[in-house]
Amino acid sequence: MGAESSPKIVIVDESPIRAAILEEGLREAGFTVVLHISEMQSLLARIYALDPDVIVIDLENPSRDVLEQMFQVSRAVRRPVAMFVDQSDAASIQASVDAGVSAYIVDGLKKERIKPILDLCISRFNAFAKLRDELERTKSALEDRKVIDRAKGILMKLKGLTEDEAYVLLRSTAMREKKKIGEIAQSILTASELLK
């Protein structure tokens, strides 16, 4: 690989969305040769065929252990591979494990060229995790609202309350019992199922 050319980066990730986010980030940062492997069957053969300089894999992927085999000197390995995060990079290991990503490099690529790649992967992984958390929260908020609406309906019918009164009753009960309003609503639904 010439000093000026862009290193070939392979992203091993079964999540197409996260891989796309990562790929886009790497391209924007000027790393033009980015490839994606989403199929884990015969992973090593696929990696050898692509002959990358850097491999990025998410920590949720069990196939990470497959990559560890590349360290083993055997006839199948054309170039030895080393984990880029070495002894002196404790902070990098911590940051990448926290973010849920790991990177491997093929020997010969200079460390200072790798640092920006890993930093970018870490920030993109963190961004993806945040996105996913927000999505989860939105989903459960929606779910809560449905439950609360149904609980309000039950209270209105059984106790002859208006919608506002039903909501106030739910909220004050939740506050008194130090529970979420969604939980109180859910227990009303459960109770009404049982009493049917």
Add this chain to the structure above:
Amino acid sequence: MTAPLRIGFIPLVDAAALIVAVDKGFAADEGLDVTLVREVSWSNVRDKLNIGLFDAAHLLAPVAIASSLGLGHVKVPIVAPFNLGLNGNAITVSAALHAAIMDEIEGDPFDPMATALALARVVAVRRRSGAEPLTLGMTFPFSTHNYQLRFWMAAGGVDPDEDVRLVVLPPPYMVESLANGHIDGFCVGAPWNSRAVDHGVGHILHFVSDILVRAAEKVLAVRQNWSDKNPDVVAALVRAASKAAEFVAQPQNHAETARMLAQPERIAVDADVIQRTLDGHLKISPDGTIRQSSRYLLVGREGASRPDPVQAAWLYAQMVRWGQTSFSPEALRIAKAAFSPELYDAALGREEKAANAPQSIGAFAGPAFDADDIAGHLAAFEIARRT
């Protein structure tokens, strides 16, 4: 209660003592507040233990040694004050490879020398016919599975690096890979061998206890410096794991243990499959043939819980034999120190003098293992990758 502990594990039956210690309350009885974290790869378990995201871990015995020696990854001294299990792995092969071996076998099919010699003949036939080499799956470069497969086939004259392909596969992918023909066999822990048999795609050829009478499999691992700073916590962990292991060892507790391990947050497979492993009562063929062995997996009995430095020395010798490192007396000392019967004895306030039995390894081939003369011992084996 002590500070909360995070302990990593891989969903395998040999995590039983750890899971039962937490879920049956033995850890809480010791004043420990433990959260178990299920992981998907040994690399993750190792890295999270190394950097302190985990306080302790269910770890492949050879990874504790490799980490202490800095082999394959960052050097972080690890110590194992408790042995979670002995044996427990099996070698499973496809129906086609099973038939080929049985065609060539002379003698008892449960005799690993007979099967290894038959495998050598199968390999020779395939080579003459220009067929692709057999591909066999194992779980990690520094794994008991890797060394056990290699030890077995090399005894029959099969060179594991030249005559076959050994590939790392995550255990959950083993059965599928065997079914679709990507591999011809594998060595893995429970419950995956039974899963392959239940799915009708594999035959269990050997229990690892056929190959080695006693083989350290998974350890409870902690960082050496963490252990030095938290001796009381380590001792409490050992006591909790020890009580749990003794619980698991009782046949009348197997059903309850299997139910605990089967939970979605733990191993997440049928309790029935787990119980077969604990009972040592395994279906070895899709036709329903059962094989019974009390030695299939040893948890909390026959001294299995006490770390044995001789076991560490044997694993280190395999790393040397297969070229993962070159021999040095200092490295051997470090490897042996990674298994600490001292911490175990201190925690339990007793010494199980007979625990580390004379038949410490009991390999089916080669001279008896001599931890004090690794070079001399390895010289007896013809097939090796000495560096």
